[in-house]
Amino acid sequence: MNSLIPLLIAAPLAGAALLLLGGRALDRFGHWIATALAALSCAFGLVLFFDMLGRDTEHRAVTTRLFSWIPVNGFQADVSFQLDQLSIVFVLLITGVGTLIHLYSVGYMAHDERRRRFFAYLNLFLAAMLILVLADNYLLLYVGWEGVGLASYLLIGFWQHKPSAATAAKKAFIVNRVGDLGLSIAIMLMFAEFGSFAFHPVFSAAGDATEGKLTAIGLMLLLAACGKSAQVPLQSWLGDAMEGPTPVSALIHAATMVTAGVYLITRSSAIFDLAPDAQTAVVVVGAVTLLFGAIVGCAKDDIKKALAGSTMSQIGYMIMAAGLGPVGYAFAIMHLVTHGFFKAGLFLGAGSVMHGMNDEVNMRHYGGLRKYMPWTFWTFMAGYAAIIGFPFLSGFFSKDKIIEAALAKGGTEGWILGGCALLGAAVTAFYMTRVVLLTFFGEKRWQPDAEGNEPHPHESPKTMVIPMVVLTFGSLFAGGLFSLGDSFLNFLEPVTGFEEGHSPLNALTVSAIATVCMAAGVGLAWLMYGRSPVPVKPPVGSLLTRAARRDLLQDDFNHAVLVRPGSALAATLVWFDSKGLDGFVNGLAAAIGGLSGRLRRIQTGYVRTYALSMFGGTLVLVASTLLMRSV
Amino acid sequence: MNPVNYLYLAALLFTIGASGVVIRRNAIVLFMCVELMLNASNLALVTFSRLHGNLDGQILAFFTMVVAAAEVVVGLAIIVSIFRTRHSASVDDSNLMKL
Numbered sequence: 001m002n003s004l005i006p007l008l009i010a011a012p013l014a015g016a017a018l019l020l021l022g023g024r025a026l027d028r029f030g031h032w033i034a035t036a037l038a039a040l041s042c043a044f045g046l047v048l049f050f051d052m053l054g055r056d057t058e059h060r061a062v063t064t065r066l067f068s069w070i071p072v073n074g075f076q077a078d079v080s081f082q083l084d085q086l087s088i089v090f091v092l093l094i095t096g097v098g099t100l101i102h103l104y105s106v107g108y109m110a111h112d113e114r115r116r117r118f119f120a121y122l123n124l125f126l127a128a129m130l131i132l133v134l135a136d137n138y139l140l141l142y143v144g145w146e147g148v149g150l151a152s153y154l155l156i157g158f159w160q161h162k163p164s165a166a167t168a169a170k171k172a173f174i175v176n177r178v179g180d181l182g183l184s185i186a187i188m189l190m191f192a193e194f195g196s197f198a199f200h201p202v203f204s205a206a207g208d209a210t211e212g213k214l215t216a217i218g219l220m221l222l223l224a225a226c227g228k229s230a231q232v233p234l235q236s237w238l239g240d241a242m243e244g245p246t247p248v249s250a251l252i253h254a255a256t257m258v259t260a261g262v263y264l265i266t267r268s269s270a271i272f273d274l275a276p277d278a279q280t281a282v283v284v285v286g287a288v289t290l291l292f293g294a295i296v297g298c299a300k301d302d303i304k305k306a307l308a309g310s311t312m313s314q315i316g317y318m319i320m321a322a323g324l325g326p327v328g329y330a331f332a333i334m335h336l337v338t339h340g341f342f343k344a345g346l347f348l349g350a351g352s353v354m355h356g357m358n359d360e361v362n363m364r365h366y367g368g369l370r371k372y373m374p375w376t377f378w379t380f381m382a383g384y385a386a387i388i389g390f391p392f393l394s395g396f397f398s399k400d401k402i403i404e405a406a407l408a409k410g411g412t413e414g415w416i417l418g419g420c421a422l423l424g425a426a427v428t429a430f431y432m433t434r435v436v437l438l439t440f441f442g443e444k445r446w447q448p449d450a451e452g453n454e455p456h457p458h459e460s461p462k463t464m465v466i467p468m469v470v471l472t473f474g475s476l477f478a479g480g481l482f483s484l485g486d487s488f489l490n491f492l493e494p495v496t497g498f499e500e501g502h503s504p505l506n507a508l509t510v511s512a513i514a515t516v517c518m519a520a521g522v523g524l525a526w527l528m529y530g531r532s533p534v535p536v537k538p539p540v541g542s543l544l545t546r547a548a549r550r551d552l553l554q555d556d557f558n559h560a561v562l563v564r565p566g567s568a569l570a571a572t573l574v575w576f577d578s579k580g581l582d583g584f585v586n587g588l589a590a591a592i593g594g595l596s597g598r599l600r601r602i603q604t605g606y607v608r609t610y611a612l613s614m615f616g617g618t619l620v621l622v623a624s625t626l627l628m629r630s631v
Numbered sequence: 632m633n634p635v636n637y638l639y640l641a642a643l644l645f646t647i648g649a650s651g652v653v654i655r656r657n658a659i660v661l662f663m664c665v666e667l668m669l670n671a672s673n674l675a676l677v678t679f680s681r682l683h684g685n686l687d688g689q690i691l692a693f694f695t696m697v698v699a700a701a702e703v704v705v706g707l708a709i710i711v712s713i714f715r716t717r718h719s720a721s722v723d724d725s726n727l728m729k730l
Contacts (some may be wrong), residue, residue: 605726605729606722606723607661607722608652608653608654608655608656608722611649611652611653612653615649615653
């Protein structure tokens, strides 16, 4: 059965290779091959999952070694995979949601000339992400990590003829590189400290290391997680990544890429549990990002960018929960899975709306679409209700658990974190209600596109609607299913550990407060956008609104703090190089050139001159020898 | 006769040869001057052999004669072929490789 694990990865990898090398012959049906291979991978995942359920708790984690990758004395890097409860959750999410997004893309990308290439990249994305979550050592994880970075670069910049898309892809790649640096340093630190970077030896030896070393490793891992999961301060690539086709956004935000950071921190729990300072940093990053993303989401008029802010915020919840330690790991993963369902649904819904509206993304140019796209509307509403935490839907269960865990931190910190989480819940309800009201309700504010075509909104083809409907079930019922008898928690506990938090408020009170916050957010949004007509031109807005429209000045900040001093430093170095170093070297060369030009004249080319100088030289030698003798 | 006189003769011959090499331009004359210098040194070697009462100098003189013979063969061949192609035996005219 273990031999299925490499096959799980091999299926999408083979798809990517086949589609990229297969050439035009595969243009007509290549996308179906890719979708079938993704589905095959998902089927393998399900088989492995049920196989795992059949075993008792101690024997659920299995390791399989494929081959020795770098066998050197004192340095063993293996390509070996570890499938445990945590990995299988990710495998099912990645392949399941991934397959649905493949299916959706069949409809969405139907008219794109480079569709075959697009599906190859999608398959590559899945394969890289599967390597990431199945690796049993950090070095192989790093391979998957980089693979995800590459695939995201290719997909965000898929419409490379648009300069904005090309720039966004580069931005995502470069910002991720900063995070990758953190991961590589963490791996080096681990190897220096423990002599290994495989999960098992590192985690079992973590207790012997000093707290300072563990904190350093933890902070570097956090930097890595910040890059991939778009957390403050490395969040700036996520909004621009919306330049990619919408299925890509859904894939990045729900199943792959941004979940990698949460996975990394949860997987490294043995290190973080022993480094409280690093954990505090994780919690702070999570709490700041959850508010940051939510505020940005409130101000954006671009439907995809509003959803991107929302993703940032929801991942902030997960990172915060993961930073809380064993109280929160399982809930971080649970929120990750439920979020995977409803965020994929929301993005696919947004893509469907854009599909019907001539690729318009500005929500102020939507309005009243619920009658024209009933399927999209109802599936979007399911995702909407789930994300704002409507009672007894997916988001309600997972988010409340995180709020409880935050409060259970205890003392002032607990109240601050819990307060942030509750405020985040209210703001989430506000911006999601805003999205729904602007898009589906109100009067029509449709605008002709650049070529003057009036939009004719219509329901999307079946390949697009089916995935949205399937995801709706996840949005509605996943949370409840997971919470039924704490099944999800009990399943994950052997890997992530769990300890009961002692929240100052009981679960029912927390749920009640969260629901009130949610209702307040919805109400406020209705007052602002539902009661009166929405202007097509966005009003100037307050200082905060204007800042949030510019992503809370993240790019201006990066520009002022990093880009400008960086270019100034580079300019200084260039000056020093061209004037200082080059000047010295060129001067030396000129001096020697001039000198040799003069010395050249000595060589007359007449044999007798040379003969004379030889005689003269001999004479001098003989004379000086005789002189030395006589003295 | 005092053997030292032979050394004076050798020095005289060598000086004549050396001045010829430095002053003259004709390749053949140059060549003959080189021969003169070689034979002057041969004479000196033989004289030293006589003075010291051993055969070292004479053996060295034989070596010089062999080398000189070989040199004549090669050198004359070069001079003749240069004369054929450039119609001149002046060493100053052979300046093709000069910058």
